[in-house]
Amino acid sequence: MAEQDAPQAHQILDSDGEPSSDRPWIIRTYSGHSSPKASNELYRSNLAKGQTGLSIAFDLPTQCGYDSDDAIARPEIGKVGVPINSLDDMHLLFDEIPVEQMNTSMTINGTAMWLLALYVGVARERGVELSELQGTTQNDLIKEYLARGTYIYPPEHSLRLIAEMYEFCLDEIPKWNASNICSYHLQEAGATPTQELAFALANAISLLDLIKERGEFTDEQFERAVGRISFFVNAGIRFVEEMCKMRAFGELWDEYTRERFGVENEKYRRFRYGVQVNSLGLTEAQPENNAWRILIETLGVTLSRDARARAVQLPAWNEALSLPRPWDQQWSLRFQQILAFETDLLEYPDLFEGSVVVRSKVDELKRDAREEIDRILGMGGVIPAIESGYMKSALVRSMSERIAAINTGDQIVVGLNRWTEGLPSPLLGGEDGGIFTLDESAARDAIASVERTRAERDPERAAAAVEALKAAARDGSSMMEPSIECALARVTTGEWAGALREVFGEYRPATGVDGQQLSLAGDRVDALRERIGRLADQLGHRPRIVVGKPGLDGHSNGAEVIAVSARHVGFDVIYSGIRLSPDEIVLSAVEEDADVIGASVLSGSHLELAEQLFEQLAAHGASDRIDVVVGGIIPPGDVEKLRGMGVQRVFTPSDYELIDIMESIVDLVEARVEGAVAS
Numbered sequence: 001m002a003e004q005d006a007p008q009a010h011q012i013l014d015s016d017g018e019p020s021s022d023r024p025w026i027i028r029t030y031s032g033h034s035s036p037k038a039s040n041e042l043y044r045s046n047l048a049k050g051q052t053g054l055s056i057a058f059d060l061p062t063q064c065g066y067d068s069d070d071a072i073a074r075p076e077i078g079k080v081g082v083p084i085n086s087l088d089d090m091h092l093l094f095d096e097i098p099v100e101q102m103n104t105s106m107t108i109n110g111t112a113m114w115l116l117a118l119y120v121g122v123a124r125e126r127g128v129e130l131s132e133l134q135g136t137t138q139n140d141l142i143k144e145y146l147a148r149g150t151y152i153y154p155p156e157h158s159l160r161l162i163a164e165m166y167e168f169c170l171d172e173i174p175k176w177n178a179s180n181i182c183s184y185h186l187q188e189a190g191a192t193p194t195q196e197l198a199f200a201l202a203n204a205i206s207l208l209d210l211i212k213e214r215g216e217f218t219d220e221q222f223e224r225a226v227g228r229i230s231f232f233v234n235a236g237i238r239f240v241e242e243m244c245k246m247r248a249f250g251e252l253w254d255e256y257t258r259e260r261f262g263v264e265n266e267k268y269r270r271f272r273y274g275v276q277v278n279s280l281g282l283t284e285a286q287p288e289n290n291a292w293r294i295l296i297e298t299l300g301v302t303l304s305r306d307a308r309a310r311a312v313q314l315p316a317w318n319e320a321l322s323l324p325r326p327w328d329q330q331w332s333l334r335f336q337q338i339l340a341f342e343t344d345l346l347e348y349p350d351l352f353e354g355s356v357v358v359r360s361k362v363d364e365l366k367r368d369a370r371e372e373i374d375r376i377l378g379m380g381g382v383i384p385a386i387e388s389g390y391m392k393s394a395l396v397r398s399m400s401e402r403i404a405a406i407n408t409g410d411q412i413v414v415g416l417n418r419w420t421e422g423l424p425s426p427l428l429g430g431e432d433g434g435i436f437t438l439d440e441s442a443a444r445d446a447i448a449s450v451e452r453t454r455a456e457r458d459p460e461r462a463a464a465a466v467e468a469l470k471a472a473a474r475d476g477s478s479m480m481e482p483s484i485e486c487a488l489a490r491v492t493t494g495e496w497a498g499a500l501r502e503v504f505g506e507y508r509p510a511t512g513v514d515g516q517q518l519s520l521a522g523d524r525v526d527a528l529r530e531r532i533g534r535l536a537d538q539l540g541h542r543p544r545i546v547v548g549k550p551g552l553d554g555h556s557n558g559a560e561v562i563a564v565s566a567r568h569v570g571f572d573v574i575y576s577g578i579r580l581s582p583d584e585i586v587l588s589a590v591e592e593d594a595d596v597i598g599a600s601v602l603s604g605s606h607l608e609l610a611e612q613l614f615e616q617l618a619a620h621g622a623s624d625r626i627d628v629v630v631g632g633i634i635p636p637g638d639v640e641k642l643r644g645m646g647v648q649r650v651f652t653p654s655d656y657e658l659i660d661i662m663e664s665i666v667d668l669v670e671a672r673v674e675g676a677v678a679s
Contacts (some may be wrong), residue, residue: 021347024052024340025302026103026311029329030276032057032082034442036092036449039082042326043097049330050337053103054135055313056093057081058115060552060603063150064579065111065497068446072581075608076552077443080323081107085450085494087487090118091125100128104135105180105274105311110152112139112179113161113483114496120173121487130173136230136274139165139179142203145386145509146395147189149554149578152497155383157504159210161479166225167216168480177230179207180274187234188280189557190399193245193365196234198372199382199391201252204229205373206381208261226257227268233309235277237293239300243352244361246300246307249273252366274311275301282320284633284653286415287434288425290317295335302339305350312336317427320653322635323436323604389510396516396560403561404519407658416656435635450492457490465489466499473503511577513560518568524659525569531666532570535673542572543669544594548585549578550613553603558631562598565658566665582609586616589626595669601632610645627668631655 029046032039043054058081061073068074068083077083084090099122108115116137123130141158144151151158165178183191183200191199208226211217217225231249235242250271257263277297282290294314301309314332316324324332339345352358376385385391405411412418428434469482479500486496536542547563549556556578563575574592589597601609610630617623623646630642631651639650648668651661 022305022308024346025309026053026274027051027333027336027340028053028055028105028311028313029333030055030057030107030313030315031329032059033080033323033436034078034082034439035445036082036084036089037095037445038439038442040093040095040097043093045326046329046333047097049333051333053105053311054097055105056107058106058108059083060150060554062115062493063108063110064552064554065114065152065493065501066552067450067492067494068443069450070494072552074443074447075605075612076603077446079604083442083446084115084118085446086453086490086492087118087121087125088453088490089449090122090487094122099123099126100132102135103311104133105138106136107138109138109141109144109148110150110158111493111497112137113165113479114487114493116165116169116176116178117480117483117487120484124484124488131175133173134175136177136180136232137165138182138232140182140203140232142206142382142386143182143185143199144554145507146199146392147185147557149556150552151507151509151554153500153504154507155386157500159207159383162207163211163214164478164480166211166228167214168478170217170221170225170228177228180230180232181207182232184232184234184276186395187236187278188555189395190280190397190402191395192398193241194368194372195394195398197245197248197252197365197369198376200231200233201249201256201369202373202376202385203382204231204253205256205260205377206383209381212261222261223263223265223268226261226263227265227270229272231271231273233273233275233301235275235297235300237278237281237297239296241361242297242300243304243307244358245365246273246309247304247352247358247362248365248369250307251362252369273309274313275309276313277301277315279315279319281413282315282317283413283416284320285420286422286425287318287321288427289415290315290320291331294332298335298339302345304352305348306353307350318434320633321435322633325432325434325436328436386509389514392510393514393516396511396513396564399557400516400518400561400564403656403658406656407520413656416654433635433637435637453490453492461489462486462491462495465491466495469496470499470503473500508577511556511560511563511575513563513567513573513575516564516567518564518658520565520568520658524663528569528659528662528666531670535666535669536570538673539595541593542570543596543666544572544574544592545596545598545665546585546589546592546594547573547575547598547600548580548588549600550580550582550585550609551601551603551605552579553601553605554578555602556600558602559598559600561658562600562631562661565662566598569659569662569666582612583616586613586620586622586626590620590622594626595672596665597626597628598665599628599630601630601634604633606630606632606634607638607641607645610642610647614646625672627672629665629668631661 060076066073169176169178181204183196253271257269316328465486629649
């Protein structure tokens, strides 16, 4: 070959030796809100703008297995995603969207089998072959116990549900990922890169161990099942380390599937992953800075061809303030399109191959992750590591260390703890203040929809389907086909989940806050402890705070850090974990003679839940002796509304100084004690 005809070293070559470019990743936005109809309109609009796949956000009642008309569900309807009560709602959600042409990702876990059954029901009633469906049900319950909180059943039964979905999908829906090992939320809960690698891979290993032990697959089928394992990861602001993490993920997965499970076919050992870049680091303060954070984080999972995500979804710049508006999602979508189609990124082989620095960091991450994986597997796998509280405590410790580093200034967050002075953001202008607001009629429509479905269905068919589901759950046979029959019979989400609750029971894991310490010290901490000591003398007990997570919101990071911080400075702390009703929180505060209730709400339901808290305090005659403070993602316009109800302090993500928060709460207790003495 003449020198001038030789392929250039920088080109990607196809199988015939001709220059080619890498394929763009699947471009998604994570979306869903209010109602199936409104969400359908949003999806069709996004697809028309160039989005190439769907990523469905479901509301918390749907995620936790409740119908919209359930009392615990009502404050949360349509707040963080779309409510789906039945197959009728699913048909509305995908109206005029050809499911056989879509790559559909559903962020659903505790009710994943149910939502897949509904998707199958849509296909069957449309006459679509199941083999044409492609997509993913997230269906990772391990990370739910650790980070996100939409678990329902105990770990053993949850893993059985996942395994049965693999067994159904392998041949019936061969292009469907029955689960998606999700390390994204681990990082959101404070996981270090090593913990994200180790916990996710230990999760996948334990799942494959179970699938193999069940003995439903031949060796060839098992290899194919390994090939359907996919991952959903996080990309944080330390984008060089994140890129190295992704290379380590791929190499470790190849090694474990070959060494532990004997997978010979290289195709089935391939690490397949999608990504949403980090939301944990997005700030309420100077929120326009978030656009640059999102851009930089995206580079960590796109620059390196050998560790490039095959699907990417980006948060919006204002997600620390509220749900994003359609324009905000469009802005994130356009960034992906510019990176994929305007730059030359996809024209080159891996840019970091041969880098000594990258190789060293990858090897370090692999070594540390293997040590942690060995520790978890030595406990018997992820289930014992969860039930013992080991994994949850490790995450709470990491998150506490992260927050402490931000408080001390060791970790710089621009606009939050450094360079905090700036001009007001023009992005927050306009009539809506840059914030998405829900249509109040959406909740009424969701309740009307579920009532209509129940009224119009064949009650005998629905009842028989539920009984068949419970029978399968009890006798160990597959629950997948009975779930599909429930869908076709117009059984509702709450009825499906309730049937399995009746058989499996519910689960409450360890909170992880016991024994944790903060690295905060100094004169302010000492002074605060002295004040709390004086209050203990005056009250006859140490000041007591109930840290509560009312409603269905399972994002517990903030509540856990507040619980650890309060204990660090000398409070007695009662924290019972997530998904408590307001009456349970108030009853705990009354029985424990608490001085303060601290409610953490990140789902947008703060007004409704605060109202319920005050109703319960009045019912128990405790309104005049227990103060209420609220923290969460709370739009500025709602702060005064909360104060008008009687909330004494409102903390938002811009209130990151833990000592400031603790001093403010102590001020409340002191004022109440002084008022009691004066009277």
